Amino acid sequence: MSLGLLSLIVLGLAVLGFLAGRQRALRLAQGDARRLHSLPSYYGWQVFLFTAVPALALMLGWAFLQPMLVDARVASHLTLAEGASLELMMNDVRRVAEGLTLLPAPSSDLATLKTQLSDAGVALGAELRPDVLTAAREYHSESASLRMILSGLVILVALAGLGLSLARINPEQRARNLVEHFVLVLLIGCALVAVATTFGIIASLVTESWHFFQLYPARDFLFSTEWNPKFGGGSSLGLWPLVWGTLYVSLISLAVAAPLGLLAAIYLSEYAGPKTRATVKPLLEILAGIPSIVYGLFALITVGPLLRDYFAMPMGWGDSSSSVMTAGLVMGIMLIPYVSSLSDDIINAVPQAMRDGSYGLGATQSETIKRVVLPAALPGIVGAVLLAASRAIGETMIVVMGAGAAAKLSLNPFEAMTTVTVKIVSQLTGDTEFASPETLVAFALGLTLFCFTLALNVVALVIVRKYREQYE
Amino acid sequence: MTDATLHSPQPPRSLLVADARTRRRKAAETRFRAYGLIAISLGLAALVFLLTSVLGNGLGAFRQTFVEIPVTLDEATLDKAGTRDPKAMAKVTTVGYGKLIASALEAELAAKGLDTAAVDSKAIMGLMSKEAPADLRNQVLADPSLIGQTITFDAAATSRVDGFFKGRVTLESAARDSNISPEQLQLAQAMADVGLIETKLNLWGFLSAPDASELRPEVAGLGVAILGSAYMMLIVLCLSLPIGVAASIYLEEMAPKNKWTDLIEVNIANLAAVPSIVYGILALALFINFMGLPQSAPVVGGLVLTLMTLPTIIIATRAALKAVPPSIRDAALGVGASKMQSIFHHVLPLAMPGILTGTILGLARALGESAPLLLIGMVAFVKDFPSAPPEGLMEPATALPVQVYQWTQRSDPAFVERASGAIIVLLVFLLIMNAVAIVLRRRFERRW
Incomplete structure (x- = not known):
């Protein structure tokens, strides 16, 4: 019996339980729902939950455990050749076992069986070995019998839950409280998904980085200034060229985004009329809604060649169309709304009384903004810029397509340089074998990136929050 | 009279003529205003430049040059036995x-009386895509009754000929190109003059065809990518909406104010700012390495995008729940509803427009996301359509933004045009989603 069919049966039973529970509650109350503690459907739901939840939980747990149990018992049949991996052989075994379930009459001859299998859509890489076949047969029969036991158990549990909860129903029973308690647990579980995500991110980054540092000395990673991965081994994986590239690109992008965003925010909040504001603000925010792949393409086919042909080449600064400048400029455009929206909110939060005081002393509008509003809003603006900086550091597609792939420590902004995110992508795409330091270094880079952006975010959020409280 | 005026006699001043200092201050004021205007116009100019550059490069992808020839499908060569049996007919190869x-x-x-002396027969075939024979074969196998008839067959021209009619390839550049010769292009021009070659709209072909190999950019399309993106959006919608709404209900309505709740809230705020590539690393380590899900499958992409959109949806949903006035809750509680009933029967339906708006915006963001998908192997070359869900969710597919990235990595310039075209498709989808969100907000949002 397949798991899908089994869960359908359980759900069917649960639905029956719902109807029966509702009926029984009403009958016990002589058809008058007012004598019940809860509405009749709550009694139904209660039976539904008692039927479905334990049975499905059992099924899920079993589905996780069964492969491990079977694998352990089957693996003893296999004779491992020199250098062969158990994992790969088990894959073969599983595939053959799957094929055996598909075949109506599996042949006992190895060669015929193999053609039969490949006709059934199970392609085997290597030759079909006798011990693999025995293991597969064993696997097949083991999982079939285990599956039978499971089906029986699950249906039994479901029926038991149904019977017991039906028998427990009486008009005084607080069915609503019970059902609502279950829903509450469900809600808490969903809220914990966010925590689990963070935990998963940290756990995966830290464990894989730990593997990396066992293969490659942490000192070289943290203090070396050379990045030169070789997939044959003997590579140097220094962090600094990548960090430099990342910071350089982010710096240029902030040099574009911070002044433009801030000035735009000032104009929109202090000078613009409501009509201009209502049209210009959403238009600027489109820039934040455009996916970064679009900016990447823009950098690759428009901005890069433009900068190369009109700036870098005539000035003799380089002839690469992907450069720190390209990526930085394009990313700066993307970040304008991040700076402007937040700064706009913050400038609006400065109390009008402060402006009025300044006007009363005879200051012009721009003097008021420069001497009163901006100093008051400064912490918030710094927070906004820091948030934009964290975006810039974590941005991937623009730098992958616009900044280049060469890891070097150079000051020339028209040269191709690379960033942490670019290297994460290049080390992890394509052939991913999780044993070499060249692949695992991506996780250490990811950890670095995560720590960097987390620190920036926390500082920025603290500053922004402190500032908000000041004027509330 | 004070001492100051006595000891420093001021020159007579006029109200009508501004003095130097006032003029300076006024100029500073004008300058400052101008800076703001310049900043805004630079931002908007960048937006316009970005959009025009993408549109300018990409609109060509929706048009395609075809060679239109009447082909007689001869029974003697295509179906020797004359049985119209698809199996027997499949023996005739593309050759x-x-x-x-x-x-x-x-x-x-x-x-038509065209002079073909300058080009040999191989070069004439070279005007058409290498995919053309396979195209015709599929067409015949799909409809065996065509055999014996003369049909007008539209063969896609190669990317160079296509580029020639779109102005990307010139006779000079063809002279340096090993894939096409100026003579071929002259013949193509002559064929276009008598109507054998035509550049026409190929919207459906571009949207539905699967990806094609490096050498055949003219038949590469977005079919698999759009389907893969659709599968992923389906998963994201089915998972992130219920989970996000449940989490927000707990945090906004039920949770006691203590440090655990604070922890969850700080957590969500931070998750929203984690770089997307980090989610890709998580997916690689957790879903693919640890749980053993297949690479490049929409299910993995959907799961990681779900995790990424959850914070957005939670933040939007909490704002929507917060906007429902407490009097609604009080009224429900007052007539004997439980807390759960007041939320699910009254608060949630009232907050629904806001929640849906937030969800659509979250989905739009997920649709454009590419960095995490690169890490879970969605950059693989996928030519076969995944089957219908649920099995199709485990089969290799690719996604719209990743397809764009993949095309930019190929050497043939025709793929750049295709990539820009794909961007246009992506932007159109995003535009539709955002428009729906705005309409939802305008139509259903209530101000209390």
Whole structure:
């Protein structure tokens, strides 16, 4: 019996339980729902939950455990050749076992069986070995019998839950409280998904980085200034060229985004009329809604060649169309709304009384903004810029397509340089074998990136929050 | 009279003429205003430049040059037995169909009186995509009744000929190109003059065809990518909406104010700012390495995008729940509803427009996301359509933004045009989603 069919049966039973529970509650109350503690459907739901939840939980747990149990018992049949991996052989075994379930009459001859299998859509890489076949047969029969036991158990549990909860129903029973308690647990579980995500991110980054540092000395990673991965081994994986590239690109992008965003925010909040504001603000925010792949393409086919042909080449600064400048400029455009929206909110939060005081002393509008509003809003603006900086550091597609792939420590902004995110992508795409330091270094880079952006975010959020409280 | 005025006699001043200091201050004021205006116009100019550059590069992808030739589907070559049995007909390979097309084209050229002395027959075939014989074969196998008839077959021209009619390839550049010669282009021009070659709208072909190999950019399309993106959006919608709404209900309505709740809230705020590539690393380590899900499958992409959109949806949903006035809750509680009933029967329906708006915006963001998908192997070359869900969710597919990235990595410049075209498709989808969100907000949002 397949798991899908089994869960359908359980759900069917649960639905029956719902109807029966509702009926029984009403009958016990002589058809008058007012004598019940809860509405009749709550009694139904209660039976539904008692039927479905334990049975499905059992099924899920079993589905996780069964492969491990079977694998352990089957693996003893296999004779491992020199250098062969158990994992790969088990894959073969599983595939053959799957094929055996598909075949109506599996042949006992190895060669015929193999053609039969490949006709059934199970392609085997290597030759079909006798011990693999025995293991597969064993696997097949083991999982079939285990599956039978499971089906029986699950249906039994479901029926038991149904019977017991039906028998427990009486008009005084607080069915609503019970059902609502279950829903509450469900809600808490969903809220914990966010925590689990963070935990998963940290756990995966830290464990894989730990593997990396066992293969490659942490000192070289943290203090070396050379990045030169070789997939044959003997590579140097220094962090600094990548960090430099990342910071350089982010710096240029902030040099574009911070002044433009801030000035735009000032104009929109202090000078613009409501009509201009209502049209210009959403238009600027489109820039934040455009996916970064679009900016990447823009950098690759428009901005890069433009900068190369009109700036870098005539000035003799380089002839690469992907450069720190390209990526930085394009990313700066993307970040304008991040700076402007937040700064706009913050400038609006400065109390009008402060402006009025300044006007009363005879200051012009721009003097008021420069001497009163901006100093008051400064912490918030710094927070906004820091948030934009964290975006810039974590941005991937623009730098992958616009900044280049060469890891070097150079000051020339028209040269191709690379960033942490670019290297994460290049080390992890394509052939991913999780044993070499060249692949695992991506996780250490990811950890670095995560720590960097987390620190920036926390500082920025603290500053922004402190500032908000000041004027509330 | 004070001492100051006595000891420093001021020159007579006029109200009508501003003095130097006032003029300076006024100029500073104007300058400052101008800076703001310049900043805004630079931002908007960048937006316009970005959009025009993408549109300018990409609109060509929706048009395609075709060679239109009448082909007689000869029964003697295509179905020797005459049984119309698809299995027997499948024995005729694309080579057979290629010969058929070649002879039909040469006959047509001779009939129109075009001079083909400068190009040999291989070069004439070189005007058409290498995919053309396979195209014709599929067409015949799908409809065996065509055999024996003469049909007008639209063969896609190669990317160079296509580029020639779109102005990307010139006779000078063809002279340096090993894939096409100026003579071929001159013949193509002559064929276009007599109506054998035509550049026409190829919207459906571009949207539905699967990806094609490095050498055949003219038949590469977005079919698999759009389907893969759709599968992923389905998963994201089915998972992130219920989980996000449940989490927000707990945090906004039920949770006691203590440090655990604070922890969850700080957590969500931070998750929203984690770089997307980090989610890709998580997916690689957790879903693929630890749980053993297949690479490049929409299910993995959907799961990681779900995790990424959850914070957005939670933040939007909490704002929507917060906007429902407490009097609604009080009224429900007052007539005997439990807390749960007041939320699910009254608060949630009232907050629904806001929640849906937030969800659509979250989905739009997820649709454009590419960095995490690169890490879970969605950059693989996928030519076969995944089957219908649920099995199709485990089969290799690709996604719209990743397809764009993949095309930019190929050497043939025709793929750049295709990539920009794909961006246009992506932007159109995003535009539709955002428009729906805005309409939802305008129509259903209530101000209390």
